[in-house]
Amino acid sequence: MKILVCISSVPDTTTKISFTNNSTEFDKSGVQFVINPNDEFGLTKALQLKEANPGSTVSVIHVGSATSDPIIRKALAIGADDAIRINTEAVDALQVANEISVYVKANPFDLIITGKESIDHNGAIVPHALAEILGIPSVSPCIGLEIDGTLAKLTGIVDGGKEEFSASLPVVVGGQKGIVEERDLRIPNMRGIMQARSKPLNIVTASGSASSQKIANFDAPTPKAACKMVDANNMEELVNLLQNEAKVI
Amino acid sequence: MSIVIYIEHTEGTVKKNALEAASYAVKYAEKTGDTAIGIAIGKVSEDEIKKVGTVGLSKVIKVDGHDYLNHQKVAAILAEVANTLGANTVIFAGSSEGKATGPRLAIKLSSSVISEVVGTPSSTAPITVKKKCFSGKGLANVELSSDKNVIIISTNGFGVHEKTVDCVIENTSSTASDDSIKHLSFDRNTEGVSLPDAELVVSAGRGLKGAENWGMIDELAASLEAATACSKPVSDIGWRPHHEHVGQTGIAISPNLYIAIGISGAIQHLAGVSSSKTIVVINTDSEAPFFKAADYGIVGDAFDVVPKLTAAINAAK
Numbered sequence: 001m002k003i004l005v006c007i008s009s010v011p012d013t014t015t016k017i018s019f020t021n022n023s024t025e026f027d028k029s030g031v032q033f034v035i036n037p038n039d040e041f042g043l044t045k046a047l048q049l050k051e052a053n054p055g056s057t058v059s060v061i062h063v064g065s066a067t068s069d070p071i072i073r074k075a076l077a078i079g080a081d082d083a084i085r086i087n088t089e090a091v092d093a094l095q096v097a098n099e100i101s102v103y104v105k106a107n108p109f110d111l112i113i114t115g116k117e118s119i120d121h122n123g124a125i126v127p128h129a130l131a132e133i134l135g136i137p138s139v140s141p142c143i144g145l146e147i148d149g150t151l152a153k154l155t156g157i158v159d160g161g162k163e164e165f166s167a168s169l170p171v172v173v174g175g176q177k178g179i180v181e182e183r184d185l186r187i188p189n190m191r192g193i194m195q196a197r198s199k200p201l202n203i204v205t206a207s208g209s210a211s212s213q214k215i216a217n218f219d220a221p222t223p224k225a226a227c228k229m230v231d232a233n234n235m236e237e238l239v240n241l242l243q244n245e246a247k248v249i
Numbered sequence: 250m251s252i253v254i255y256i257e258h259t260e261g262t263v264k265k266n267a268l269e270a271a272s273y274a275v276k277y278a279e280k281t282g283d284t285a286i287g288i289a290i291g292k293v294s295e296d297e298i299k300k301v302g303t304v305g306l307s308k309v310i311k312v313d314g315h316d317y318l319n320h321q322k323v324a325a326i327l328a329e330v331a332n333t334l335g336a337n338t339v340i341f342a343g344s345s346e347g348k349a350t351g352p353r354l355a356i357k358l359s360s361s362v363i364s365e366v367v368g369t370p371s372s373t374a375p376i377t378v379k380k381k382c383f384s385g386k387g388l389a390n391v392e393l394s395s396d397k398n399v400i401i402i403s404t405n406g407f408g409v410h411e412k413t414v415d416c417v418i419e420n421t422s423s424t425a426s427d428d429s430i431k432h433l434s435f436d437r438n439t440e441g442v443s444l445p446d447a448e449l450v451v452s453a454g455r456g457l458k459g460a461e462n463w464g465m466i467d468e469l470a471a472s473l474e475a476a477t478a479c480s481k482p483v484s485d486i487g488w489r490p491h492h493e494h495v496g497q498t499g500i501a502i503s504p505n506l507y508i509a510i511g512i513s514g515a516i517q518h519l520a521g522v523s524s525s526k527t528i529v530v531i532n533t534d535s536e537a538p539f540f541k542a543a544d545y546g547i548v549g550d551a552f553d554v555v556p557k558l559t560a561a562i563n564a565a566k
């Protein structure tokens with residue numbers, strides 16, 4: 001089985017977000033970039049499937065510039081066999097999906113794993129858009145994936161519950177915590193880091209998919225007014241405030 | 250031109266977030282001078298559909314002939330109907346169905362797609378909308394230069410604005426389909442109110458010390474008819490199910506009321522909940538970072554405060 005894992009590079013979850021250049025740009029100074037957490041769950045799942053299905057390969061793909069190479073090397077150190085970087089700035093989800101689809105049409109895979117969403121753009125768009133361009137099924141967010149020959153059994157999250165699907169490969173799956181558990185996540189060890197240096201990282205020229213979106217500027221969320229403290233022995237007062245001041249109950 | 254809104258329903262009951270989407274579409278159409286038209290698919294009664302008249306939507310097209318609907322089928326049907334109507338904008342609720350269907354439809358319509366949108370366009374030339382980004386730590390004003398757009402709104406990011414009109418329903422049918430995925434089963438979370446679209450949420454963290462102590466949380470939630478949520482470590486340890494995990498790597502929510510009990514307020518947790526309208530924090534530590542993001546704070550022991558709060562709520566009913 002040939003597995004492709006799409007990884008996006010995002011600010012570390014502890015990053016305090018600020019903007020620069022008249023609020024037109026995200027201020028990257030001092031920011032540590034990491035593999036999008038949802039993609040890490042997907043990558044681990046891909047490695048588990050590879051181990052369970054001898055002869056399988058795991059490739060990672062990223063749309064971005066050379067500044068993302070450290071996170072691609074990290075994915076190789078965690079255990080991916082090879083990597084592809086489509087050499088262009090990622091500007092929106094449809095452009096990313098289009099670029100990946102061009103590569104996949106020329107180099108088919110049995111299973112494509114993305115994250116359910118990137119924690120910077122919060123689009124949740126790439127998995128379903130990519131699947132639609134390729135004309136194949138998608139389940140995202142996905143918290144369960146079993147492969148039996150050419151058939152996938154998939155568990156998706158929907159509001160208020162879970163749904164089970166089956167589909168023939170190839171499929172696109174948008175992973176998150178649950179597709180593997182937190183404790184199963186893999187971290188690179190010394191051997192992995194050494195091996196990653198010699199694993200192939202293929203730089204591919206972008207097809208030049210256009211973007212129709214432009215971020216004019218950013219706003220910070222409206223700050224909260226000072227917190228009103230209520231005495232722990234006066235819950236009647238809290239209920240009163242929620243009813244008559246905040247008007248939420 | 251027309252603006253199309255997908256009217257979601259669960260087993261024949263129009264969802265609250267469908268009303269939010271309809272309400273958004275009505276306001277959007279007022280700004281652009283277009284006509285807003287709802288599309289409802291499958292087994293849902295006319296009386297149910299007419300609920301969208303309470304938010305100002307005066308026309309809905311009902312597509313018959315479909316029982317079970319997955320996102321791929323819905324996208325195929327919507328593409329057919331939207332094309333027939335010559336729609337330039339399609340609006341979805343920020344539900345799981347909206348998020349899964351919107352991107353597929355955008356490809357079918359060769360349109361742009363944007364999600365987590367929190368307001369109607371601030372400008373119409375080009376269409377400029379505000380969306381959440383960086384998991385709620387920022388907002389971006391995005392200009393859309395395509396002539397067609399799919400817009401997925403952020404749940405509770407716009408709200409339901411009442412404006413009663415008569416709603417006319419037109420029937421049509423569609424043979425569009427997509428059977429490349431087979432639905433096997435649906436497993437409903439048994440616990441009370443569904444979290445993603447809940448208006449009131451009671452959430453607890455590691456301060457509760459063990460799964461056995463959640464009885465008082467459930468009682469507080471029951472007194473408010475609220476959904477329950479938890480911090481990440483709580484679901485990692487298995488005290489609560491994964492689908493209750495909120496935050497940057499869990500689900501992001503924006504209810505009217507979020508009560509955080511025994512949660513420290515780590516940046517990753519706040520990212521997923523800080524756009525809640527009102528936040529109440531109960532924590533023994535007056536220095537807990539969560540108080541900085543709260544509207545109302547109580548410094549106290551959850552085991553003492555929570556039962557008192559439940560009693561006060563029940564007494565006020």
Ligand SMILES: Cc1cc2nc3c(=O)[nH]c(=O)nc-3n(C[C@H](O)[C@H](O)[C@H](O)COP(=O)(O)OP(=O)(O)OC[C@H]3O[C@@H](n4cnc5c(N)ncnc54)[C@H](O)[C@@H]3O)c2cc1C
Pocket residue numbers: 013037453454455456457479480481482483494495496497498499510511512513514515516517518521531532533534537549550551552
């Ligand atoms: C990559 C990454 C992603 C993450 N994503 C998320 C996420 O999505 N969501 C998330 O929640 N976390 C996330 N985290 C974890 C986050 O950093 C915190 O560790 C976590 O939120 C802490 O959970 P907590 O507040 O329940 O526990 P703690 O930090 O242990 O806090 C417990 C709190 O309870 C208080 N307390 C103790 N006893 C009582 C009592 N009797 N009554 C009242 N209060 C009491 C304490 O004062 C303390 O403030 C992530 C971390 C990483 C590294």
Ligand SMILES: Nc1ncnc2c1ncn2[C@@H]1O[C@H](COP(=O)(O)O)[C@@H](O)[C@H]1O
Pocket residue numbers: 006007008009036038039061062063064090093096113114115116117118119121122123124125126127
């Ligand atoms: N620049 C990128 N390169 C490769 N994959 C990406 C990129 N951006 C997003 N993805 C994938 O698409 C998923 C969803 O992203 P998004 O639609 O931006 O929320 C991510 O979890 C990644 O798996």
